[in-house]
Amino acid sequence: MSELLGFSGVRQRFSGNQTLTLPDWTLQRGEHCLIMGPSGSGKTTMLSLAGGLLTADAGHVSLDRQPLHELGEAQRDRLRARCVGLIFQTLHLVSALNVGRNLALAQYLAGQTVDWDRIRTLLTELAVDHLIQRKPDTLSQGQAQRVAIARATVTSPQLVLADEPTAALDDRNCERTIELLLSQAQACGASLVIATHDQRLKSYIKTTIQLDVPT
Amino acid sequence: MSIWSLTWAYLRANALGSALHILLLALGVATITTLLLLDHQLDDRVRAETRGIDMVVGAKGSPLQIILSGVFHLDTPTGNIPLEDVRWLQEHPLVAQTIPLALGDSYRGFRIVGTEHALVDHYGAELAEGELWNGVHDVVIGATVARDAELELGDTFYGVHGIATGDGPVQGEVHDDHPYRVAGILAPRGRVIDRLVLGSVESVWHVHDHTSEAEGTEAIDRQSDDDHAHRHEHDDHGHNDHGHEDGHDRRHAHEHDHGHEAGTDGDEYHAGHEHHEDGEITALLLQYRSPLAAVTLPRLVNARDGLQAASPAQEITRLMGLLGVGLDALRLFGWILLAAGGLGLFVGLYNALRQRRYDLMIMRSLGARRRVLVGQVLLESLTISILGALLGLLLGHLAMDVLGAAFSQGRQLAMDGRLFLWQELQLFAGVLIIGILAALIPAWQAYRTPIATALTKP
Ligand SMILES: Nc1ncnc2c1ncn2[C@@H]1O[C@H](COP(=O)(O)OP(=O)(O)OP(=O)(O)O)[C@@H](O)[C@H]1O
Ligand SMILES: [Mg+2]
Numbered sequence: 001m002s003e004l005l006g007f008s009g010v011r012q013r014f015s016g017n018q019t020l021t022l023p024d025w026t027l028q029r030g031e032h033c034l035i036m037g038p039s040g041s042g043k044t045t046m047l048s049l050a051g052g053l054l055t056a057d058a059g060h061v062s063l064d065r066q067p068l069h070e071l072g073e074a075q076r077d078r079l080r081a082r083c084v085g086l087i088f089q090t091l092h093l094v095s096a097l098n099v100g101r102n103l104a105l106a107q108y109l110a111g112q113t114v115d116w117d118r119i120r121t122l123l124t125e126l127a128v129d130h131l132i133q134r135k136p137d138t139l140s141q142g143q144a145q146r147v148a149i150a151r152a153t154v155t156s157p158q159l160v161l162a163d164e165p166t167a168a169l170d171d172r173n174c175e176r177t178i179e180l181l182l183s184q185a186q187a188c189g190a191s192l193v194i195a196t197h198d199q200r201l202k203s204y205i206k207t208t209i210q211l212d213v214p215t
Numbered sequence: 216m217s218i219w220s221l222t223w224a225y226l227r228a229n230a231l232g233s234a235l236h237i238l239l240l241a242l243g244v245a246t247i248t249t250l251l252l253l254d255h256q257l258d259d260r261v262r263a264e265t266r267g268i269d270m271v272v273g274a275k276g277s278p279l280q281i282i283l284s285g286v287f288h289l290d291t292p293t294g295n296i297p298l299e300d301v302r303w304l305q306e307h308p309l310v311a312q313t314i315p316l317a318l319g320d321s322y323r324g325f326r327i328v329g330t331e332h333a334l335v336d337h338y339g340a341e342l343a344e345g346e347l348w349n350g351v352h353d354v355v356i357g358a359t360v361a362r363d364a365e366l367e368l369g370d371t372f373y374g375v376h377g378i379a380t381g382d383g384p385v386q387g388e389v390h391d392d393h394p395y396r397v398a399g400i401l402a403p404r405g406r407v408i409d410r411l412v413l414g415s416v417e418s419v420w421h422v423h424d425h426t427s428e429a430e431g432t433e434a435i436d437r438q439s440d441d442d443h444a445h446r447h448e449h450d451d452h453g454h455n456d457h458g459h460e461d462g463h464d465r466r467h468a469h470e471h472d473h474g475h476e477a478g479t480d481g482d483e484y485h486a487g488h489e490h491h492e493d494g495e496i497t498a499l500l501l502q503y504r505s506p507l508a509a510v511t512l513p514r515l516v517n518a519r520d521g522l523q524a525a526s527p528a529q530e531i532t533r534l535m536g537l538l539g540v541g542l543d544a545l546r547l548f549g550w551i552l553l554a555a556g557g558l559g560l561f562v563g564l565y566n567a568l569r570q571r572r573y574d575l576m577i578m579r580s581l582g583a584r585r586r587v588l589v590g591q592v593l594l595e596s597l598t599i600s601i602l603g604a605l606l607g608l609l610l611g612h613l614a615m616d617v618l619g620a621a622f623s624q625g626r627q628l629a630m631d632g633r634l635f636l637w638q639e640l641q642l643f644a645g646v647l648i649i650g651i652l653a654a655l656i657p658a659w660q661a662y663r664t665p666i667a668t669a670l671t672k673p
Contacts, residue, residue: 053580053667074585081582088670092577096228101216108216109583 002065004029004159004191005050009059012045020214022046022059029158032185032192034201037211043195044089046211047161050193051084052076064158081110085152085190087162087181091144093136099123099147100132103154110155122150125187126180142173149180156188163195171200178204218591225571225595232563237603239559244607244646245614246549251638252615253630254542260628261535264407265527267337269509272296272304272516273498278525279534284378285316285498286527288326288407289624291378292318293523295495300522304499307515309508314500317419320374323364324384327354327374327395327412329419329496335401337500338408344368345399351418354395358403359410359629370397374422393422405629420494557649565657575661576670585662592658593651600650604643 005027012020020042027033035043048054049061052068055076061068064083068076080086093102103122104114123129126146136144145165152160162181166174178201185192194201202208226233264286273281276293283290305313314337317329328334332347335355345368348355356366366372371394377387395414403409503509509526516524575588616632619625 048667051580053670054665077579077582077584080580086580090670092573092580092670094574094577096224096574097221101220101224104216105221105578106581109578109581109587111582114216 002029003027003062004031004064005193006062007046007049007059010049010056010061011058012042012049012054013057018214020045022049022211023209025209027159027191027193030189030191031207032182032205033194033207033209034205035193035195035209035211036197036202038197038213041211041213043197043211044163046209047163047193047195050159051086051161052080078111081155083158085155085157085160087148087152087160087165089163089167091136091148093144093147093151095136098133098135099128099139102136102147103151106151106154112155119150119154122154122184123147125184126150141168145177146180149177149184153184153188153190156190158190160185160190160192161195162192164198165194166196166198166201174198174200218587218594221591222594222598225591226598233599236559236563236599237606239555240557240600240603240646241606241610243549243552243555243557244604244642245610246552247546247642248608248611248639249614249618250542250546250549251636251642252611252632252634253618254546255636256615256619256628256630256634257538260406260630261531264628265531267502268500268527269503270501270512270516271498271525271527272300272501273523273525275521275523278523279530281498281523281525282527282530284318285500285525286407287628288328288411289628292497294521295497296499296522298494298496300519301496301499303519304501304516307512309504309512310501311504312502315416315496316498316500317416317495318378318497319419319423320376320390321379321385321387322360322372322374322395322412324379325357325360325364325410325412326379327414327419329414329416331416334413334500335408338404338406340401340404340406340408342399343402345397348398348414348418351415351421352394352396353398354412354414354418355399355401356397356413357401357409357411360412361397361400366397366400368397368400371395372397390422393418407628409629410626416496557646557653561649561653561656563653565653572661572664573670575658576664576666579666580670588661589655589658593654596650596654597647600646600653604646607646608639608643 003026005025007022007025009024010022012022014020022042022045035046037043045054049056049068050063052061052063052071055061055069063079066079068079071079093099094105097105100116100119100123103119104116107114107119120129120132123132126149128143128146128150131139131143131147136147139147149165152162160181165181166177169177181192181194182204184190192205194205265282268286271281271285273285273292274294274296280290280293284292301313301315304310312333314331314333315329316334318326319329320327335347340357342355343358345355356364360366364372373394374390375385375387376390377385379385395412395418401408503512513524513526516522575592578588612632614632615630619630619632625631
């Protein structure tokens, strides 16, 4: 086991003199983790820092043993493309492209060659292969979420970051989604980090980081 | 998957918007192109047709009309000038060369011009087949006449009374007693001469001598109703001596005539018919022997009764000055359209890309390199600008072609849309620059927005 993600002394300042202090934290390869806490406690911020979408104002974040604050923006984009799959709270599929091509786009932008076999297999595993030609606008919320999971894992990342993937789902769909996430992470040997305040996920992922609302 | 297929997907997803952008841009480019072509050809033709002609002498009247009728063969002439004046000019020490023009008849809407071989040289025209005319029955025809009237070497035809102004065949009496024979056909010059039938001055006189004899003896073939006024005029003056006073009055009467029904066939009928019985000609093109002539000769000519000197250079400058305002206004309008097209493209792309900020952010979150994102946006914008510019150039040339063919003046000056100007390349480049700017500014803005703010807020 080796370290995939590390936070040390990270602090993030926002406008209005509000400072968010995040706990020190390391994540080993293949290890899963939940980031929990009430609204406004900094869960999304922590995911953004981990994925290199944000840089910390103080402290260090390292991803795949590379200190993110020392990298340029373009290098961070490359590192993210290589190592990280992102599932946002809002799913952010590209509306001009159909489902299959959204996945192909992720591979293309990550610098991989487009692998239609992998795309089809992945969509089949997630039971949305019949939607491959559909535009994202025409999908149901649950279908779009599964496509988003497929897109986050189609590049075989080492780290999958998911923000509130189950917040709007009933128990049955919550169960199905977390199982899909776990199985896809398993399939490509990735670590899964989920930011949520959904207590139901605790039974699936044992490691938890608890955040508190900043004072 | 590539920036090409990505661009194609975006263009298709917004097909109507893309098409409208292309159309808007094309309209601006087309207007500018048409104006460029029109301006260039007008200038070119005017320059070419007046080169080597220092002065045109015609009957008293508008100098501009003399130039338009004598050089461009567009307008009706102001009248005729008597032979003694012609001789005076030909022998004048300040005059180097003269070319007479005797107008009066036409064939299928093409003017029959009684002149000398020197006119062919003046136009720099060459015979495609046959030879130059000799005697009173031979004519040489321009390339367009040969094509449109379907005349071949050796064919004969009859002239129709009346001066063509380019508005199609003249309705007049057919001179069926004087056949013309095509002795030669000129190679195309892309100039006015392509649309002329050239013969000797004597041939024109010959045709009309006959007519005037008939009229002099009150022949029955001249009894048509529309000719009454004219015949009265002739009854009054026709058999008198042709002194200056008389000639002047007659021309004066004709000028009035012209003012009232300018351009009508009836008028042309009169104009063409009035003279020739005593060997008058319509206009004389002349070249100065020295620059000094420009100062003195026009005054000498205008001092003579019934004569009017017209300088092509001056008249054209005057005409262009008048036309120029209109052309400038049109050009301004074209640039405004183009600017609107460019601005439309800019605003359209800017809005499209602003709406696509999320898409660009998603692509960045997926690791897109800067050059991929900027390249894709550029490609999309350039596709629209290139298509718009090409469509605009095509429409502009088509419009010029239609304009050149639809208007008699365009036909007479041999204008069309089948030429290419280097300014069009500049126009094309200008449109591309607009396209690039329209793409770069939103792309740059998209890059300045932190991804996290754009994506993590629902
Ligand atoms: N761009 C920003 N500008 C100012 N303040 C911000 C910004 N982004 C986050 N914050 C603040 O940082 C704190 C943490 O925000 P974050 O989005 O990480 O919370 P969260 O735990 O994800 O909450 P939720 O469960 O509601 O999604 C909040 O108090 C928020 O107001
Ligand atoms: Mg959040």
